[in-house]
Amino acid sequence: MPSSRFEPSTIKNKVKREEIARKQKKQKGQDKLQRRLALAKAEASDPVAKKKRKEQNVPRTLDNTRVFDPSFLTAQPVASSSSVPDGEPEASSSSAPAEHGTAHPPEEQPQDESAADLANDPFASYFSGDVDPSVPPKVLITTSPRVTRVTYDFCDELVNVLPGAEFIRRKKGKGFEMGRIAGWAAGRGYSHMAVVNEDTKKPNAITLIYLPNGPTAYFKLTSIELSKKIHGHARSTDHFPELVLNGFVTRLGHTVGRLFQTLFPPMPEFQGRQVVTLHNQRDFLFFRRHRYAFRSTEKVGLQEIGPRFTLKLRSLKKGLPAVTNNAEPKKPLEFDDFGETPDSEQTAAGDMETDEVPDGHEDAQSQGQSQKHGPPATDEFLWMWKSTIALSTTYQAGATQTWVPNAPGLPSALPVPSNYPALDKTPPTDSDLVKQWIQEVMNSDVDIPDIPVTNPGACSNNTAAVANASTNCWWTCGGCTRETDVAACPTKNSWGVSYDDGPSPYTPNLLQYFAQQDLRATFFAIGSRIMERPAILQDEFMTGNQVAVHTWSHPYMTTKTTEQVIAELGWTKKLIKDTLGVTPLYWRPPYGDIDDRVRAISTAMNLIPIVWTRISTTQTFDTNDWSIPAGSTDVYQVLDNWEAIMGNSTKIDTGFIVLEHDLFEQTVDVATGYILPQALAHTPKYNMTPIIECLDMPLSNAYVETNDNSSHPLPLASVQATHTGSSPAGASSTDGSSSGGSSGALSRTNTGPVLLSALTGSILAVVSLLLR
Ligand SMILES: [Zn+2]
Structure with missing residues (x-):
């Protein structure tokens, strides 16, 4: 796409201006027609491509973006249809959302x-x-x-x-x-x-x-x-x-x-x-x-x-x-x-x-x-009716804060959408910036293992990948983690609090509760959501929360090519830097979907993956709150899950990380109305902090610009240090060690004590690695 183009509005002569504008418009129409004809021709011989395009090009409408309400009634109750001839039948049939x-x-x-x-x-x-x-x-x-x-x-x-x-x-x-x-x-x-x-x-x-x-x-x-x-x-x-x-x-x-x-x-x-x-x-x-x-x-x-x-x-x-x-x-x-x-x-x-x-x-x-x-x-x-609340504060350009004292001030202007990729789809990989990031990954010392992309549909649709899940350390099917992944906090009863998928219109409600209760957390933000609400991200950052990457469009990352993974991570990092002035060092793969290829790419991009605590296939620290708006679970089930998480938290030797979301009204309600109040009242007392702090590091270590490189080297720097010129075989710096083996064991066995010790072992390894 041409970066600058001649604007007829700069012509002073009105007749000329209109003529040029008309011509440009006509040419644009012609170009569009030609593109469509070419596309039609190409797709005539390739019906699969057409089908794929149609699947991807679903226009956003009010109705299909509407969050499903679990209280929708599915059929017309008998009692009310008989009384008013013209009234209720409408309600049940034609107007019901899809x-x-x-x-x-x-x-x-x-x-x-x-x-x-x-x-x-x-x-x-x-x-x-x-x-x-x-x-x-x-x-x-x-x-x-x-x-x-x-x-x-x-x-x-x-x-x-x-x-x-x-x-x-x-x-x-x-x-x-x-x-x-x-x-x-x-x-x-x-x-x-x-x-x-x-x-x-x-x-x-x-x-x-x-x-x-x-x-x-x-x-x-x-x-x-x-x-x-x-x-x-x-x-x-x-x-x-x-x-x-x-x-x-x-x-x-x-x-x-x-x-x-x-x-x-x-x-x-x-x-x-x-x-x-x-x-x-x-x-x-x-x-x-x-x-x-x-x-x-x-x-x-x-x-x-x-x-x-x-x-x-x-x-x-x-x-x-x-x-x-x-x-x-x-x-x-x-x-x-x-x-x-x-x-x-x-x-x-x-x-x-x-x-x-x-x-x-x-x-x-x-x-x-x-x-x-x-x-x-x-x-x-x-x-x-519960309204969303406005932000209590908006910040001036250059504003600084006490939480990350060495951070530069906020950038001079909020990011402009036209400078960034389209929302909610994987950014194109042929832009100059993405090409530059790809080159940087290639030039790094990190070897990206040749693991095939997975099919959409996770475990049930990936026979080959499931068979290799522990070799490739694919989290989605088996819960495998490497010691470079953060999956828990080292100290017992410490909870690294986090919220995913925002910023949303409901995030200020959560931040207001945080302010009242003196709480802070880690926000894994989606690039497309930040683009919509950059001021909320600034508020998260300025009030002492950790901001981390949650990709641009929230895909299963192992289904994406290496170039696409780079585009997803790169654009989100850049948007956060452009919004806050700092570049995050941590990220969470959507759905926890990570394998050694995606891990290596993120290492090469200076991003450390954080998942959530998991002690067996059935005992994960996932509240499942995201399923409430989808209609597949309800608040009571989520609270049961939360009870189970609290129960498990007392059984393990480490602290923990829980999956929660700030994207939906219901998930914020359940957090501020139940989960956080219960956590605050828990005995023994939970030490609730952003994840970076539960790893015994200052908030400043969450960002490239403010990180203390002597005590917490950047992931890429660590790789480069360990490689020292020789070309290693294997995926990343994480392969050879013994705790890598125990992480593998984590995914294959379900017996509690072994798992706990394996988990503890890998966490200690993480900590020692981080403190080195
Ligand atoms: Zn997510």
Whole structure:
């Protein structure tokens, strides 16, 4: 690709400029066409190449990048399909994401749960057929205190949309808190209460309460367009509308969908031809109302009635909004008795916050008085949106830190994506930089053993490689390590904490927890993720964490050619250096997939591999947390794995390294909510540090520029020192020693004590090597 190209925008004459630009555009189109024709011609004779290209060229779409949600329901529960003719069938069939069918084979359990949900949910009476279908649900619509015209206008439209709705102006002053009004409304036979909240003179949220006993849902409200602002909008009539709920496929989605269903009369009046649609896309709920008309037997026309708005669920609570109790007793509102609903007693006893508390945010803190029917102290939220947090600090160019005092300041600018390879694929090997790195590896004293690349599919798809797994020390099938690999910390009860696959949007949540608990760790970062969030990597580095390489696109490295391995490692090293000003000395092969060839390449590139502790095929220190978002395990299984790891940690003579991830919301949640708190409370106490520190080295030894070369020579320098000119046979400097043999034994036997001593032996060897 040409590095610089003539820019027509620099031409001052407009006619000329446009002519040149046109020509360039045309030429570009022609070139593209020629490339495509050539490709088509080449692939016509080589269908395998075409298939391969098509497999690799999967466009990223919102749907295929969506993380699978284990609570997707796989089929339509019986109970809800019958009630509203137009509603739910949409939810189960057309709109379900693709993963729905493939990644999640029919399972009994979610269906059972779903059936139980439906039978016990608060909306069951609406769907039971006991309600009179000709009577619309009675909905009370009001606002937060002190609102302006726009919010009243919006409420008018809501009244128009909901057949049974009635607007009552919110009274100001104490005694009129949301919870109290809800109790009052329930006593008067309202089935719902909707409170529109205003902020900066705009409606910005809706609290929707199902009466008399809840739940209470809180939605953010955006993108409002009133009917009159919609060009050519149709007039509404009083007919009961049909309802289309689209994309409510999870358990939570079902609850929310059913909540909306109960706002409308169960039987639509089809002659009105009015349809209300709530379409869920990536958790945003789009509200639209249309009238349809059959123009012929094939075509249907749609005319929008309005209004339009977008909702996003922020929380779903059990019960009614709490009325918090300030010290002084409050004169309760009078309302009709409606039995022993939780709110009646609570409301009578409670006092209220002042009006300043925005609706929907009233915390349900019980005020210390014993309120038998008050909201429970825990588990009050059925569901709550957890936002990602922003970084607490961003750093200036040149900023320095105390953790690695001899590090140069941060580079003058964050890296620009156009200077780096495309994300999430192995970088091309024909670029000048990669060619230079290849040359450097060739010029080093490290011999790259001639081990064939493995097939994708690991052990089950690699008969020959499995047979040679211990000879080639292939970790993936048998867990073989060389003494140059780091697989544990030398000191008992020391845990070299690490997180892989970030930086992600959830990493700041983890860093915030670290700051609170005075923790630090090693982050194995993926180049493609660093490119997306370099500021988070800087925050990791500046707050005393170790940053290490986890490749550019996260492949099984033994499936890659030597040139590709160099490109994967080289670009990630370079991006980290360009982001932090230092070059990492450590890396972790994705999936632990390393053999003597990949090991030797990494040695030649001054990278030391770190895997995680493994004492037998079944006892690895892998929490398996990465499988939660994939849907193949759940939090409870991960916590079981973690319990087992803690148990094993007390049995071995060394410290340990555990596999965890900061890529997904769930994995960060499980780390900050369970694993780290339990580790901090563990007896005997764990010494939790970045991996470099559990190896008894200062953080500065984690980077080329700040490394103490006299006590911790770079991997390449060590090789060059041991080779001293002669050309050795064998893979690397690691072959001949006796501890290499014991590492081999590690992969072949499963008996505990032997393994432990072998492990200890190899770790001691690592340590002595490192300290030499
Ligand atoms: Zn990984």
